[in-house]
Amino acid sequence: MFSPTRRKVLKALLFGGTAIAAPSALYAAEYGRGEGMPWSPFRGQPPYHGTLEASFFTPAERATVAAICARLIPNDDGPGATEADVVTFLDRQMAGFYGRGQHWYMQGPFLEGTATQGYQSEHPPAQLYRHALVALDVYCRNTYEAGFAELSEDRQDAVLKGLDEEEITFAKVSAKTFFDLILKNTIEGFFADPIYGGNRDMVAWRYIGFPGTRYDYRDFVGHDGARIQLEPVSLMGRSGWNSP
């Protein structure tokens, strides 16, 4: 951790200088003391989460998740979750800090709460997916003698509706919690910046007319209700710019 003032403060202490001591060399940073705003090269924190290739799902899990996403956001009058490669987004998210619930409060006891108390599963997102996907597979094989990914679209929709409306329940985890989470994550993957693996080639942004990560619309404030059509831009630019 960078601290421009520490060396000076420590030196001052050694020679009986200022009253304030920097307590610990490495674990807290001290700023100020008249030195102005700290700055040094390479301290910027560009995006990193999920940008790396990473995988959590087994091939079978990935196929089921892809099939679920394809029904939540279908390809109809425009690209859906499949074209946006949402499953890759989900795979990377589950393999990272989000899937592990690393930033969540995951201490017990775990009790079933009211709806207003939110997520109370003892499983972080990735483990919830894993348990739910096993239970979903069992349900589909018992009911239709095939895995979810092999079912017709109508049957897939019926199963998802059953999860959503709590007509289908699982023994070990809440089917509804899983459904709500995968729907939320699928929408995230469809609309997030392409650096995270979904919204490939900004298909979702183009579909709805969102210009992406542009940062200056001053010329458009007085649009007065007329449509503003702009090619989208992502954090890594635009495909036209990046072509060899």
Next chain:
Amino acid sequence: MAKQLPGVDVVLVGFGWTGAIYAEKLTNAGLDVLALERGPWRDTTKDFATTFAQDELRYYWRHGMFQEASQSTVTFRNNSAQTALPMRSWGSFLPGNGVGGSGVHWNGQTYRFLPSDFVAKSHNEERYGPLPEGMTVQDYGVTYEELEPHFDYFEKICGICGKAGNLKGDIVAGGNPFEGPRSDEYPNPPMEMTFSQDRFEAAARNVGLNPFPVPSANMSRAYVNPLGLQLAPCTYCGFCEKHGCGNYSKSSPQTTIIPALMKRPNFALRTDSEVLSIEKSADGSRTTGVTYVDTSGESFFQPAEIVVLCAYPLENTRLMLLSQIGKPYDPRSGEGVVGKNYCYQVMSGATVFFDKEYTNSFVGAGALGMAVDDYNGDNFDHSGLGFIGGGYIACYTTNARPIESHPVPEGVPGWGSDWKQAVQANFLKTASVGVHGASMAHRSNYLDLDPTYTDRHGRPLLRMTFDFTLNDRRLSAHLTPVAEEIARGMGGREVVVGERKGSYDSVPYQTTHNTGGTIMGTDPQTSVCNRYCQSWDLPNLFVAGAGLFPQNAGYNPTDTVGALAYWSVDAIINTYLGQPGPLVQT
């Protein structure tokens, strides 16, 4: 055993808006000031530069700059018959973390509370008779007139963009005619409005209301503040709330105070340093400093002559409870003060779906809006209505960040083809009219320490017991139809009303306006701090922030938080330093 450090004049616990305000004024007065911040250093170039600031997943959905729930969260229940459970991931509100605190990722809507809001109990009782049983609304102990110069100064520090509606008692066309008298015009003109605000303004006028531009901390032009710091014109990028501004266009501690402060030799900031408790002298008559822990787990005792709590209201309350300062509030007896009068905000609204016109909401800014105040505070007659208080009604165009903002008309399912096509058909064609309702204190809504769940240091989490009250529901039921009426006059195809129904739900984001718990007032039996934000129990302990609000008004809190901090620090410099002791005799 905590390692003892050399003493300082003042230690600030937390370094967001109020920490920066106290530090700037107290160092200017010659004191040696140390700020302790739990989170990391943050600044524009490092943490939210224009090349990557507009990342919705990272900053909002993955909580890039918020407190991590794994470090500390709150437990929540709707009423005391339930078992509170931890908010495992933030939802309804998003406490900040790191230098600048929530001041980094706010929208910038900067309203003053009304004069009557500061005397809510006496004003309403005088006009409407005694408050109902269970309503614990109180007066602040400080008046709007006393705070006015401090509102004015904070607005100049921030460069707020707006139009005065009441200049020294003269009502000025184009501003908010209901506001308290202002000593000066806003330092900058209002932002340039878009289509949605134009439609709202016309519709509001049509029904006899008085629309005015929302006072904005997003700059309408370049500005240099009284500390010599420069802000740049807002570019309407639509990434304000939940995001930092890469353009130096949003007032924040980083853009308006910290760079000046960092040049002063008598100021120091220690980051990654989490205060665990406020220490007391052996006789319990004063604080001696604070104990904090760094990221290695090593703990330190930092002695100080004055301690100011500048963390988020929820953490300030928890620190006082953990440190056993002040009597904890007991909802059964109504006695005790710490944790009392927790309040929130009662939000509702209406969404307009246009057919031919495009609202292009991606051209937006956090405080880009027009509002009416005709139904706020006591600006209207409440006789026979069965509630007090009110809220502003506003049409903001803050963003079209698509994970968060993809409204669909009524009757559309939540997924599948019908949903997807409805999202596409309406994405560029919606406007919202929101009600920003007050939250009045009630005996049954409070904060205390959780008996079961602890943080990573083994200390109890804060427990929140909260639900909307009868006053909240009546207020919302009265104001939401007004918003609907304006929305229907905006010329859209369809209006969908979002009423405030059912119990408070901690999951969907509503607003990060958590108030109370360390309230100020006129009586040590009913408040934690006196009118100068000084602890009744320990005269060298001061408290900042919205935790001071005895109840929450129908406005965003930041302007009043800023004014109270300047008012309090003024009392420290002009009175307390000359004669350290209680500023109000009991």
